[in-house]
Structures are given as C-alpha cells and as structure tokens.
Amino acid sequence: MSKQDEARDQAAAEWFARMRGPxxxxxxxxxxxxxxxxxxRQAYEEMEQQFDxxxxxxxxxxxxxxxxxxxxxxxxxxxxxGALAACVVAALVLSLTIWRGGQAETRYATGLGQIRAVSLAxxxxxxxxxxSTVATAMRxxxxxxxxxxxxxxxxxxxxxxxxxxxxQLDGHGATFDLALGPQGGLALTVLSGQPRLSGPAARxxxxxxxxxxxxxxxxxxxxxxxxxxxxxxxxxxxxSGLRTFDQTPLSEVAAIANRYNSRKIRLADPVVGALRxxxxxxxxxxxxxxxxxxxxxxxxVTPAPSGDLILSRASA
Numbered sequence: 001m002s003k004q005d006e007a008r009d010q011a012a013a014e015w016f017a018r019m020r021g022p023x024x025x026x027x028x029x030x031x032x033x034x035x036x037x038x039x040x041r042q043a044y045e046e047m048e049q050q051f052d053x054x055x056x057x058x059x060x061x062x063x064x065x066x067x068x069x070x071x072x073x074x075x076x077x078x079x080x081x082g083a084l085a086a087c088v089v090a091a092l093v094l095s096l097t098i099w100r101g102g103q104a105e106t107r108y109a110t111g112l113g114q115i116r117a118v119s120l121a122x123x124x125x126x127x128x129x130x131x132s133t134v135a136t137a138m139r140x141x142x143x144x145x146x147x148x149x150x151x152x153x154x155x156x157x158x159x160x161x162x163x164x165x166x167x168q169l170d171g172h173g174a175t176f177d178l179a180l181g182p183q184g185g186l187a188l189t190v191l192s193g194q195p196r197l198s199g200p201a202a203r204x205x206x207x208x209x210x211x212x213x214x215x216x217x218x219x220x221x222x223x224x225x226x227x228x229x230x231x232x233x234x235x236x237x238x239x240s241g242l243r244t245f246d247q248t249p250l251s252e253v254a255a256i257a258n259r260y261n262s263r264k265i266r267l268a269d270p271v272v273g274a275l276r277x278x279x280x281x282x283x284x285x286x287x288x289x290x291x292x293x294x295x296x297x298x299x300x301v302t303p304a305p306s307g308d309l310i311l312s313r314a315s316a
Contacts, residue, residue, distance in 0.1 A: 143160045153175070
C-alpha cells in the first residue's frame with residue numbers, strides 16, 4: 001500500500017468515526033466535499049464494508065475480510081481494521097485508562113444503541129453490545145478482560161482470560177458471548193472452540209461437562225442455578241445490529257429492539273404482540289423498524305407524548 005493510499009484510508013477511518021458521532025450534522029458539508037473525490041468515496045465505502053465485517057468478526061474470524069480486501073496489500077487490511085476499531089472506539093465509545101498497582105487498565109463503555117468492535121493487545125478482539133462496559137489489562141504477559149456490565153463477544157487469541165460474575169473463562173482460541181444477567185446472573189454462549197470455565201459458575205455444571213458450541217448456559221441470580229439449552233440463532237446475530245426472525249412474536253421483536261433505542265416501541269394490545277414476524281430487520285433504529293413492521297402487518301404507528309412509538313391495529 002502506498003503512503004497516499006494509507007493516508008486516504010486513515011482519513012476514511014476518521015470520517016467514518018466522525019460521521020457516527022453526536023456532531024455528525026455539523027461535519028456534513030465538509031464530509032460531502034471530501035467524499036466528492038472518487039478515490040475518497042471508494043476508500044470510505046470500503047471502510048463501511050470492513051466495519052461491517054468487524055461487527056461479525058467473532059463469527060467470521062476474518063475469513064470474509066480476506067476475500068474482500070484490496071489485493072494490493074492484505075497485511076495493510078488487518079492494520080486498517082485495527083485502526084478503524086481504534087478510531088471508532090475513540091470517537092464513539094467511552095475509553096478511560098487508569099493505573100492500578102503500577103499497571104494500566106483500560107475501560108471501554110458503549111452507549112445505548114452502540115455496538116462496537118475493539119482490538120486487544122494480544123491479538124484477540126471483542127465486540128461490545130449496547131450499554132456495556134469492560135475493563136482490559138495485560139498482566140504477566142496475558143490479556144485479561146473484566147465484563148462489568150452488559151454483553152460482549154470475544155474472539156480469543158492465545159491465553160485470553162475473561163472475568164465475569166466472580167468466574168473466569170480462559171479462551172484458548174475460542175469464540176464466545178458472555179452477558180451479565182439480573183442479580184449477579186451470567187449467560188454464556190460458545191460459538192466455536194472449547195473455553196475453560198472456572199470459579200463459582202463452573203461448580204454448577206454437571207460433572208465432566210464441556211463447553212461446546214451451539215449451547216447457551218444460563219446461570220441464575222447469584223449463580224444459584226444453571227440451565228443449559230440450545231443457543232438462539234436470532235441472538236447470535238447481535239454484533240451486526242440485524243436480526244433474522246422466523247415466526248417470532250412481535251412482542252419479542254419489540255423487546256429486543258427496545259434494548260438498543262431510547263425511543264421504545266410499544267404495542268397497543270396483546271393481539272399485536274402475538275403477530276409472527278419473519279425476515280431480517282435492523283433493530284438499532286426504532287423509527288425505521290416500527291414503520292417496517294407497520295407496513296408488513298397493516299398497523300398504525302402513533303407517536304406517544306413520551307416520544308415512544310405505539311403500534312396498533314388499523315381497526316382499533
């Protein structure tokens with residue numbers, strides 16, 4: 001990659017982050033002027049594409065990125081994804097580095113509706129779900145992450161250790177989702193590999209049980225109970241902001257979307273909530289989703305005084 005291409009890609013990464021920040025409207029004119037250059041526009045479109053790949057990095061393990069990257073420099077693409085993640089995190093994800101016991105600890109937090117990819121120092125990566133917080137540190141040459149709130153997907157490289165609810169997961173090359181539940185509960189979904197669980201949560205598992213892909217393990221409040229069930233294919237898509245529903249009750253669709261939006265989708269009556277939704281929808285935009293659902297089912301969208309969106313039957 002030439003220095004000119006590298007500079008253009010870096011500028012595209014900066015514009016990508018800036019235009020997804022709270023001051024995007026104030027930068028619109030300058031952004032449009034910069035993107036008017038065909039080479040800049042191409043770099044920006046590739047940036048959007050690569051960021052979409054980063055959003056599902058945990059599942060793809062960069063295979064799709066390898067196929068889509070510009071052939072002139074594959075190594076540069078890896079650096080670019082890392083630079084993009086760092087740029088977006090700096091602009092849109094609260095990041096704070098503090099020192100504890102002589103060691104640096106960096107905390108990342110996403111706001112409502114944000115889903116962000118972060119590259120870690122050991123080559124591992126994580127995707128933070130909406131309204132989530134993690135703390136990261138290198139200790140004795142080992143990458144450690146502490147999940148403090150919400151949910152995250154981890155793609156472990158080497159000896160990544162993730163701590164949550166007084167328990168630890170050693171990644172060993174595995175990919176998994178980890179979420180904190182109500183009252184000290186924990187949810188674990190293994191997507192690939194076999195991470196090792198230790199601590200109080202591990203003692204609830206059946207003897208000789210292994211953490212295998214395709215299963216969701218739910219630990220109840222204060223790690224008092226355990227329930228193992230098939231993992232949800234709908235929830236597995238969360239890093240992309242999209243969900244593919246198959247005869248899913250509209251009430252469940254609204255509940256998922258309401259986790260990502262300050263403007264909530266409300267249902268006028270149980271009959272509306274019982275409608276079955278099939279298809280792919282982006283859940284990170286309440287207005288577009290509500291209008292899409294209304295069009296699909298012949299419903300009416302009515303703004304509430306609070307700003308929420310009420311879905312009701314046309315005949316009601």
